[in-house]
Amino acid sequence: MGDVRFAKLVVFVNSLIPLVLLLWDLYRKRVGPNPLEFATRTTGMLTLIFLSLTVAVTPLRKIFGINSLVKVRRMLGLFAFFYGTLHLLTYIWFDRLFNLFSVGQDVVRRPFILAGMTAFILMVPLAITSTNKMVKRLGGKSWATLHRLVYLAAIAGVVHFWMLVKADVRLPLTFAFIVVFLLGYRLLAKYTPAQQPNANLFPRD
Amino acid sequence: MVEKSEKVTEKEVYLNRRRFIQAAVMAGTATASTLLYRRLNPPPAQRVEGDKLQEVAKATTDEAVKEGIAVKDKLTPLDAITNYNNFYEFDTSKSGVAYAAKGFVTRPWAVSVEGLVNKPKVFDLDELLKLRLEQRIYRLRCVEGWSMVIPWVGFPLRTLLDKVEPGSQARYVAFQTLLDPNRMPNQRTGVLDWPYVEGLRLDEAMHPLTIMATGMYDETLPPQDGAPIRLVVPWKYGFKSIKSVVKITLVADEPPTTWNIQAPDEYGFYSNVNPNVPHPRWSQATERRIGEYGRRDTLLFNGYGEQVADLYRGMDLVKYF
Numbered sequence: 443m444g445d446v447r448f449a450k451l452v453v454f455v456n457s458l459i460p461l462v463l464l465l466w467d468l469y470r471k472r473v474g475p476n477p478l479e480f481a482t483r484t485t486g487m488l489t490l491i492f493l494s495l496t497v498a499v500t501p502l503r504k505i506f507g508i509n510s511l512v513k514v515r516r517m518l519g520l521f522a523f524f525y526g527t528l529h530l531l532t533y534i535w536f537d538r539l540f541n542l543f544s545v546g547q548d549v550v551r552r553p554f555i556l557a558g559m560t561a562f563i564l565m566v567p568l569a570i571t572s573t574n575k576m577v578k579r580l581g582g583k584s585w586a587t588l589h590r591l592v593y594l595a596a597i598a599g600v601v602h603f604w605m606l607v608k609a610d611v612r613l614p615l616t617f618a619f620i621v622v623f624l625l626g627y628r629l630l631a632k633y634t635p636a637q638q639p640n641a642n643l644f645p646r647d
Numbered sequence: 648m649v650e651k652s653e654k655v656t657e658k659e660v661y662l663n664r665r666r667f668i669q670a671a672v673m674a675g676t677a678t679a680s681t682l683l684y685r686r687l688n689p690p691p692a693q694r695v696e697g698d699k700l701q702e703v704a705k706a707t708t709d710e711a712v713k714e715g716i717a718v719k720d721k722l723t724p725l726d727a728i729t730n731y732n733n734f735y736e737f738d739t740s741k742s743g744v745a746y747a748a749k750g751f752v753t754r755p756w757a758v759s760v761e762g763l764v765n766k767p768k769v770f771d772l773d774e775l776l777k778l779r780l781e782q783r784i785y786r787l788r789c790v791e792g793w794s795m796v797i798p799w800v801g802f803p804l805r806t807l808l809d810k811v812e813p814g815s816q817a818r819y820v821a822f823q824t825l826l827d828p829n830r831m832p833n834q835r836t837g838v839l840d841w842p843y844v845e846g847l848r849l850d851e852a853m854h855p856l857t858i859m860a861t862g863m864y865d866e867t868l869p870p871q872d873g874a875p876i877r878l879v880v881p882w883k884y885g886f887k888s889i890k891s892v893v894k895i896t897l898v899a900d901e902p903p904t905t906w907n908i909q910a911p912d913e914y915g916f917y918s919n920v921n922p923n924v925p926h927p928r929w930s931q932a933t934e935r936r937i938g939e940y941g942r943r944d945t946l947l948f949n950g951y952g953e954q955v956a957d958l959y960r961g962m963d964l965v966k967y968f
Contacts, residue, residue: 448669452676459680467688474689474742475727475937476793487687539941552929605928608791609909610739610838 446513453514457521460488461528478536485529486558490603492522493596494620501627516572519592523569526562554605561598564591593628596621689742692730693749697866703800704781715856715881715954717784720936723795725864727937732871733789734890735839736824736831744871751830751870753891758807758876762821762896765812772875776861778802783858785881787888788920788949792942794934799879801860805853813849813897820852821845821902822878823894831891839905845889846902846916847880848958856881856954859892882951884918915968919959920949924968 464484467473473480499515502508538544548555568589570576577585600621604614711717730745737747756772780800788794808820826842828834834841851857860879861868868874873890880887886906896902906914913927922932922945933942948955959967 448672452673455673456676456680459677460684463681463684472691474692475724475731476741476935478935478940479793480742536940537935537942548930551925554928609735 446510449510450514450517453517457492457517460484461525478532482529482532482537485525485532486603488525489522489529490596490599490617492518492525493592493599494617494624496522496592497596497621497624501624504627504631520569520572523565526565530558530562554602557598557605558602561595561602564595564598568592568595593625596625689740690746692726692742693745693871695725695729695745695866695869695871697862697864697869700776700780700800700862700865700867702780703862703865704779706782707784713953715951717782718786718796718950720786720796721938722784722798723937728795728797728863729869729871731795731937733791733885734871734873735833736841736843736891737833737871739833739838745869747832748870751874753870753875756875756893758892758895760807760811760895760897762898763814763817764897765814766810768811770807772861775802775807775859775876778806780861782865783856783860783879783881785856785879786949787879787881787885788934788945790884790886790914790918790926790931792929792931792934794936794943794945796936798864799858799860800862800865801858801879803855804857804859804878805855807859807895808852808897811897816899817897818849819898819900819902820847820849821894821896821898822847822889822892823896824889825891825893840908843889843905844903845878845887846904847887848901849897850958851880851955854955854958856951882920882948882955884914884920886914887918917959917964917967919964919968920945921947921964921968923947924965 464481468477468481471477496515496519499511499518503511534540534542534545538548549559550556568591571580571585571588580588600614600617603617604611607614707717712719731741732744732748733741734744734748737751738744754772757769758772758775759767759769761767780802783799783801785797785799786794787797804820822845824843825831826834828841847857858879859876860873861876863872868877873888873892876892877890878888878892887904901916904914904916906918907916920931925931931945934945935942946952
């Protein structure tokens with residue numbers, strides 16, 4: 443359907459806008475005295491935003507009944523991985539100068555780096571198995587099970603953000619609320635009987 | 648009442664309309680995304696224009712370097728020093744402070760020096776600016792792992808303390824930042840316990856490297872860097888160097904300090920720069936010098952060991968972090 447293709451195009455273009463603006467700002471040196479920190483922080487934030495958007499698809503579908511949202515979920519997830527990769531790359535490149543030994547040391551020494559690395563590693567198998575072919579090869583059910591790893595990735599990402607903040611936790615807290623809500627919704631949906639929608643809203647008699 | 652049209656829209660018209668709507672949707676969302684990104688971005692860098700400070704004594708000789716009052720490292724540009732600040736009274740984002748602190752009124756201003764002293768006194772800022780001002784080129788190491796080299800202008804804290812004559816009971820010095828949510832808007836939030844307070848041991852306060860800064864780069868301090876007067880203790884993490892000071896009290900016991908109240912296991916009273924004592928959540932072994940790629944090794948006492956290590960002889964620096 444043309445509509446789906448168009449919707450995907452809209453999501454694709456909008457998802458790339460932050461990257462284009464970030465590169466433009468970096469090129470014009472409009473990113474403050476610590477451009478490396480700025481690029482790292484921005485790509486990290488974008489990763490969390492796209493992870494949240496990905497995890498938001500199912501609740502949004504169920505609450506508002508917009509089933510077609512599922513058609514752009516893969517793209518959102520892949521953008522989370524894309525920005526996560528850029529985030530990791532800025533750190534390995536500018537912070538560690540591609541010294542992988544030093545990266546390893548850092549993972550062990552700094553708990554928040556460990557949390558971030560965990561989030562990234564959890565996303566890798568999801569990106570690899572994101573193709574239609576892979577869904578078929580794994581079988582829908584085990585594919586879906588595997589892709590629940592995205593919940594853990596989102597949690598690890600928020601923990602990573604939370605741990606690096608000194609005192610003002612408002613932003614990490616916001617992400618934590620969003621992720622807890624989105625994951626909590628799934629738990630609730632799973633453990634509340636769904637056979638009679640709205641059955642409990644109006645007591646009988 | 649809606650009348651149902653019998654006429655079927657022609658295919659071409661339909662397609663045109665469709666394309667038009669699609670273009671509008673694309674342009675609209677792209678604009679919205681751009682605006683959202685820009686909104687989440689920090690405000691643009693601010694340029695500062697301070698007043699020129701007259702007659703600043705300067706020494707950058709090898710002798711001065713040996714005494715620690717100057718370093719040979721490349722100076723951090725003024726533009727960076729004034730747009731990358733931790734000053735939670737204004738904003739918790741380093742790039743947001745300059746904008747939020749714009750127009751901060753620092754006149755009239757007085758510093759009260761009191762407590763266990765023989766001659767307590769309220770000093771007017773103008774009186775302090777008449778003291779012999781000297782340049783001090785110091786490294787500044789933030790507890791977050793970045794550093795700068797700043798040409799401060801100020802006078803030794805000792806000069807001020809000598810004027811009030813500390814009593815024999817005085818063993819510590821407590822400092823306090825201005826408390827005024829109207830001028831420091833972020834004091835309306837509970838991010839930290841206000842007012843910001845800091846403290847030093849008396850011998851640390853009397854050390855020749857400890858200064859009260861009233862300027863940098865030969866000009867008066869801009870608001871975002873602690874105008875009009877702030878403490879600078881170069882061998883301790885930056886948060887010890889309290890900004891916009893209004894009160895200095897000499898006391899007998901170790902005074903409370905803001906970051907220690909906030910997280911006692913993360914920020915100690917001493918907070919000497921020490922690459923061997925990691926912050927519980929990150930290593931302090933290296934730092935990023937603003938303007939440089941990669942990281943450089945952090946030095947014990949921020950490189951001022953020769954001048955200050957004696958203050959801590961026999962002390963367990965891990966226990967008293």
